[in-house]
Amino acid sequence: MNRRQFISLAGLGLTPLPQLLRAAVSEDRLMRPIPSTGERIPAIGMGTWVTFNIGNDPVARAQLRDVLRAFFAHGGGMIDSSPMYGSAEAVLGQLLPQFGGETPGLFTATKVWTSGDGPSDIENSRRLWRVDGFDLLQVHNLLAWERHIETLFEMKERGELRYVGITTSHGRRHRDMLRVMRDWPLDFVQATYNVLDREVEREMLPLAAERGIAFIANRPYRRGSLINFVQRHPLPAWAADIDCPHWPAFLLKFIVSHPAVTCAIPATSQVEHMHENMSAMVGRMPDADTRERMAAHVAAL
Amino acid sequence: MQDWASYALSDFLMFSPASYYRRYELANADLWPGQLLLAAAAITLLWALRRPGPRSGQWAALLLAAVWAMVAGLFLHRHYAQINLAADGFALVFLLQALLLLACGLSPTWRQRVLAARPVSTRHPGMLLFVYALLVHPLFGLLADRPWQGVELFGIAPDATALATLGILLTGSLAANWPLLIVPLTWCAISALTYLAMGHVHGIAPLVLAIAALVATLFRNPTRADNATR
Incomplete structure (x- = not known):
């Protein structure tokens, strides 16, 4: 699918979903392997922090159903949530079944409630999502990780879970993260990575590559503040050389083009923004030199 | 400790401003036409402030108790x-x-101490705060382009309810009413933090007004003010 076809997706909102899915999913979208199994997943996923915490609001739920429709139409895969995100898991559980199984490539990822009883919290999340099981369970923000991580590996051993991971955000507890990455056979780690927050490039991403651990980049837009900031400036002309028609593609391509990054999980409640986010999976990707140029450009704004 | 210090206030906000404001629309829709009863309650309280009877304090307290339970x-x-x-x-x-x-x-x-035993001047800080909570505070949302269905009304919205209650209590005996001031003032502070986390600075207005009314009441000259009502 080329860029023109991709952009035309915005006008497909009324097309019946199965037809839309078959028609729109780009065959050449950027897929990344999960090192521990080789399974390939789309490089752009979706976060649900704040955006899916809308409670029982029927208007907001209808809006998010359209966001999910666009996500799957573009061949999205990973949806990441947490019991700490308020009603987000319940909202997903209400919306996902409305697609009648037409959620190709859905990769369910959630987290273990930091202070609670692990197994019962996981079961509660499963009931809220209305799924048989999760693809990925992660220890949220590393709190009580020693207790929870054993539970997760036991679940994986029993075949109740496919992947185990740990998460942090905002650049916190990276020393602890690195230690757990060295000591445990993790499938995934999740941490903050974007064009300005690059600390993970020094140790975590190299270690993830060395240990064969998939990396999920959270806060790709710094919860919106980064995108709001850069959008006050014109996109550099050379962004066209890497098929970035707008800032969201610019920021996301910077992340997913890192060789050790498996997936970025921007969050949005706007269909238009979902189209923009998913466009970062297609077209030319920046090489190492261009990535440095991208970071320098944004830092200088 | 170092970890906590690295968080920004907005990091604790788990919902969007749009989702927060929608709560008011949904609550208003749920209660309709109960707002008419709330308006009657507000008018009753206003009447009790201006024309207090022997049992006004009792009825005001009971009415406010029901309103707080409803919020x-x-x-x-x-x-x-x-x-x-x-x-x-x-x-x-x-x-x-x-x-x-x-x-x-x-x-x-x-x-009898929840309300003033004598008619309250329209210039009393408590009276001004009460009227602000009933009539002006709900308009703030409209000025911010929020739909009228989401107006923050006394008896539904916590900010308006806390301010109206503070206003009434300030007209009575502060020496007796101070335990009743704690929760409304605390709520105003929590609400201000929520608005700051959302980046909506105007949301600190209830806290500022509540403190201003409290300070103005403490430094008010009761004799001169009371004379002014006659």
Whole structure:
């Protein structure tokens, strides 16, 4: 699918979903392997922090159903949530079944409630999502990780879970993260990575590559503040050389083009923004030199 | 400790401003036409401030107790708790305030002090705060381009309810009413932090006005003000 076809997706909102899915999913979208199994997943996923915490609001739920429709139409895969995100898991559980199984490539990822009883919290999340099981369970923000991580590996051993991971955000507890990455056979780690927050490039991403651990980049837009900031400036002309028609593609391509990054999980409640986010999976990707140029450009704004 | 210090206030905000404001629209829709009863309650309280009778303090306390219980149940528990994990805790605190007001309404010694025993001047800081909570505060949302269905009304919205209650209590005996001031003032502070986390600085107005009214009441010359009403 080329860029023109991709952009035309915005006008497909009324097309019946199965037809839309078959028609729109780009065959050449950027897929990344999960090192521990080789399974390939789309490089752009979706976060649900704040955006899916809308409670029982029927208007907001209808809006998010359209966001999910666009996500799957573009061949999205990973949806990441947490019991700490308020009603987000319940909202997903209400919306996902409305697609009648037409959620190709859905990769369910959630987290273990930091202070609670692990197994019962996981079961509660499963009931809220209305799924048989999760693809990925992660220890949220590393709190009580020693207790929870054993539970997760036991679940994986029993075949109740496919992947185990740990998460942090905002650049916190990276020393602890690195230690757990060295000591445990993790499938995934999740941490903050974007064009300005690059600390993970020094140790975590190299270690993830060395240990064969998939990396999920959270806060790709710094919860919106980064995108709001850069959008006050014109996109550099050379962004066209890497098929970035707008800032969201610019920021996301910077992340997913890192060789050790498996997936970025921007969050949005706007269909238009979902189209923009998913466009970062297609077209030319920046090489190492261009990535440095991208970071320098944004830092200088 | 170092970890906590690295968080920004907005990092604790688990919902979007749009989702927060929608709570008011949903709560208003749920209650309609109950708003008419709330308007009657507000007029009754206003009347009690201007034309207090021997049992006005008792009725005012009981009415306010019912209003606080309703905000706890309808707004905080039923709607706000959908998007804020802490909202049920807030609801319990509002119920505590309702119980305190109920106790005042039932206590033979306290009930007369909730309100002033004499007609309250229209220039009394408490009266001004009460009228602001009823009539001006709901307009703020409209000025911010929020739909009128989401107006923050006394008896539904916690900010308006806290301000109106503070206004009434400030007209009575501060020496007797001070325990009743704690929850409304605390709520104004919590609400201000929520708005700051959302980046909506105007949301600190209720806290600023509540403190200003309290300070103005403390430094008010009762004799001169009372004379002014005659």
